[in-house]
Amino acid sequence: MTRLLYGLAGLGGLLALLEAVPRLGLVDERFLPPASLILSTLGAQLAAPQLWIALGETMGGWALGLAMAFCAAVVAGVVIGIVPGLRALTNSTIEFLRPIPSVALVPLATLLFGPSLGSTLMLVVYAAFWQVLIQVLYGVAAVDAVAYDTARSYGLSAWSRVRHLVWPTALPYVMTGLRLAAAVAFILAVTAELVIGSPGLGAEIQVAQSSGAVPTVYALIVVAGVVGIAVNAAVRLLERRVLAWHPAVRSEVAA
Amino acid sequence: MRRALIVFAALLVTAACGGTQPAAPGQQASGGMSKVNAGVIAIVDTAPIHLGKAKGFFTEQKIDLTITSVPGGAASISGAVSGQFQFAFANTTSLLTAKQQGLDVKVVANGVSSTGQQGKDFSAVLVKPDSPIKTAKDLAGKKISVNQLKNIGDTTVRASVRNAGGDPTGIEFVELPFPDAPAALQSGQVDAIWVVEPFVSQAISQGARPVAWNFADAAPNLTVAMYFTTSRTDADLTSRFTAAMRKSLEYADEHPDEVREVLKTYTKIAPEVIAKINLPKWPVEVNKASVQTVADLALADGVLKEKIDVSALVP
Numbered sequence: 001m002t003r004l005l006y007g008l009a010g011l012g013g014l015l016a017l018l019e020a021v022p023r024l025g026l027v028d029e030r031f032l033p034p035a036s037l038i039l040s041t042l043g044a045q046l047a048a049p050q051l052w053i054a055l056g057e058t059m060g061g062w063a064l065g066l067a068m069a070f071c072a073a074v075v076a077g078v079v080i081g082i083v084p085g086l087r088a089l090t091n092s093t094i095e096f097l098r099p100i101p102s103v104a105l106v107p108l109a110t111l112l113f114g115p116s117l118g119s120t121l122m123l124v125v126y127a128a129f130w131q132v133l134i135q136v137l138y139g140v141a142a143v144d145a146v147a148y149d150t151a152r153s154y155g156l157s158a159w160s161r162v163r164h165l166v167w168p169t170a171l172p173y174v175m176t177g178l179r180l181a182a183a184v185a186f187i188l189a190v191t192a193e194l195v196i197g198s199p200g201l202g203a204e205i206q207v208a209q210s211s212g213a214v215p216t217v218y219a220l221i222v223v224a225g226v227v228g229i230a231v232n233a234a235v236r237l238l239e240r241r242v243l244a245w246h247p248a249v250r251s252e253v254a255a
Numbered sequence: 256m257r258r259a260l261i262v263f264a265a266l267l268v269t270a271a272c273g274g275t276q277p278a279a280p281g282q283q284a285s286g287g288m289s290k291v292n293a294g295v296i297a298i299v300d301t302a303p304i305h306l307g308k309a310k311g312f313f314t315e316q317k318i319d320l321t322i323t324s325v326p327g328g329a330a331s332i333s334g335a336v337s338g339q340f341q342f343a344f345a346n347t348t349s350l351l352t353a354k355q356q357g358l359d360v361k362v363v364a365n366g367v368s369s370t371g372q373q374g375k376d377f378s379a380v381l382v383k384p385d386s387p388i389k390t391a392k393d394l395a396g397k398k399i400s401v402n403q404l405k406n407i408g409d410t411t412v413r414a415s416v417r418n419a420g421g422d423p424t425g426i427e428f429v430e431l432p433f434p435d436a437p438a439a440l441q442s443g444q445v446d447a448i449w450v451v452e453p454f455v456s457q458a459i460s461q462g463a464r465p466v467a468w469n470f471a472d473a474a475p476n477l478t479v480a481m482y483f484t485t486s487r488t489d490a491d492l493t494s495r496f497t498a499a500m501r502k503s504l505e506y507a508d509e510h511p512d513e514v515r516e517v518l519k520t521y522t523k524i525a526p527e528v529i530a531k532i533n534l535p536k537w538p539v540e541v542n543k544a545s546v547q548t549v550a551d552l553a554l555a556d557g558v559l560k561e562k563i564d565v566s567a568l569v570p
Contacts, residue, residue: 028438028441030437030438030461031438110330110333111333111337112337113339114294114323114325114330114333114334114337114339114340115294115323115324115325115326115330115334115339116323116339195326196326196330197323197324197325197326197330199323203324204523206324206326207297207324207521207522207523208523209432209434210296210297210298210326210432210433210434210522211297211453211522211523211524211525212433212434212453212454212457212524212525212528213523213524213525216523
């Protein structure tokens with residue numbers, strides 16, 4: 001309860017600061033409108049269907065991209081993790097590709113897909129894939145060697161081993177990967193829209209910017225921030241439910 | 256707990272499979288309508304295509320028009336060349352540069368033109384109220400922002416300075432997006448900014464002072480931007496698009512009040528700004544002489560590498 005109060009007080013303080021800074025003339029009001037103006041613009045935006053359509057497009061691109069990246073990364077991660085030698089074989093490639101920032105693919109995406117969902121997906125999938133893959137690889141590597149050998153010597157099939165041993169061990173890592181990927185995917189979805197012009201929230205921000213509608217730009221940024229928080233909260237909730245049996249989560253609940 | 260994961264996975268997979276591909280572009284749809292995707296920047300200049308669509312000028316020509324907003328001319332050219340757009344909008348210099356690079360572009364309709372009037376155009380060079388720069392001649396040797404280097408901005412600003420008797424060779428151009436330029440001017444990062452509407456009106460209402468109307472200076476009734484296509488688009492569709500576009504241009508030029516209304520639908524320019532911005536002109540015909548002038552100026556400034564015969568671009 002007190003945590004909530006502190007949280008609200010912190011937010012209130014931020015709003016008061018955002019209201020005061022332009023009003024006092026510390027920053028030019030034309031470039032940073034006061035919080036009250038931003039919020040009233042936001043209210044007007046929320047009443048119009050355009051924002052909701054754009055938000056739907058952003059979330060569609062986010063979900064689709066995340067799904068593709070997640071499925072591909074889990075399958076690839078488990079296969080690389082359990083097939084002997086494959087980890088060593090792919091390590092250098094993964095370490096080479098992983099650090100390439102997804103935004104560096106903007107020119108390529110523009111060329112291949114232009115301002116469309118395809119560009120969003122390309123950036124989102126690339127960014128989210130590595131987040132999940134690395135976690136899955138760690139998760140598979142964390143499987144207890146004795147347990148694995150025991151499972152083998154008892155003649156469990158490869159599928160049974162994955163199903164009953166590898167997957168439960170890796171699941172907490174997978175969920176961490178999903179949580180990281182969900183946040184990164186959202187960032188990249190908005191970036192693609194903003195830079196390439198794929199339809200969605202980012203494109204709305206871009207149009208507002210090129211229209212010189214400064215309060216609208218800030219209002220849309222607030223929307224993006226709120227959605228980002230919601231995405232993170234939703235994935236955390238999912239994580240807690242999926243891992244309800246896991247000691248790490250159980251102790252968190254008990255505390 | 257496990258069920259939650261299964262449900263989530265199912266949702267993700269459904270989302271993954273449910274993503275519908277957009278219809279193949281330029282194909283005949285039901286009822287003999289051609290689906291057309293046009294890449295257009297969401298700025299004042301492109302009001303006619305939005306107005307023409309709303310007025311049904313494209314439907315008349317059996318064109319089912321989708322207008323896709325692109326962030327700039329580079330995106331519209333790459334989008335058209337890669338086949339995503341059948342038609343697109345780009346400024347004169349961008350098209351000349353594309354042609355020089357051997358890209359398959361050809362103009363199908365006029366886009367937007369300067370009003371040619373000092374003080375009443377949609378593009379200007381502005382300075383701070385207390386700046387020592389009084390005329391275009393004083394811009395020589397100064398630091399001026401343009402939204403894109405080696406494009407129509409620096410070419411026409413140089414023309415303004417040259418016309419006023421100054422030497423444009425010493426000007427330092429810096430790249431700044433239009434929305435960021437007024438702040439940069441105020442904080443003194445640059446001596447002058449080149450902007451187009453709505454930023455001209457905004458900056459002037461906030462005290463900035465225009466010293467040059469560069470589009471009006473560069474050539475009489477300068478054609479600033481044009482609609483174009485590639486050789487892939489079939490001739491019949493092109494002629495129908497051209498017809499619809501010509502009607503849209505003519506209508507927009509004659510109905511400035513409706514233009515101001517349509518601006519509220521696809522831009523986010525504040526209504527009070529829309530009411531007072533200087534609208535450009537939308538003549539039906541491309542002013543080929545002005546395009547040639549831009550090509551020659553760009554060649555003289557080294558923006559273009561060789562002389563371009565404008566008839567190859569504008570039929």
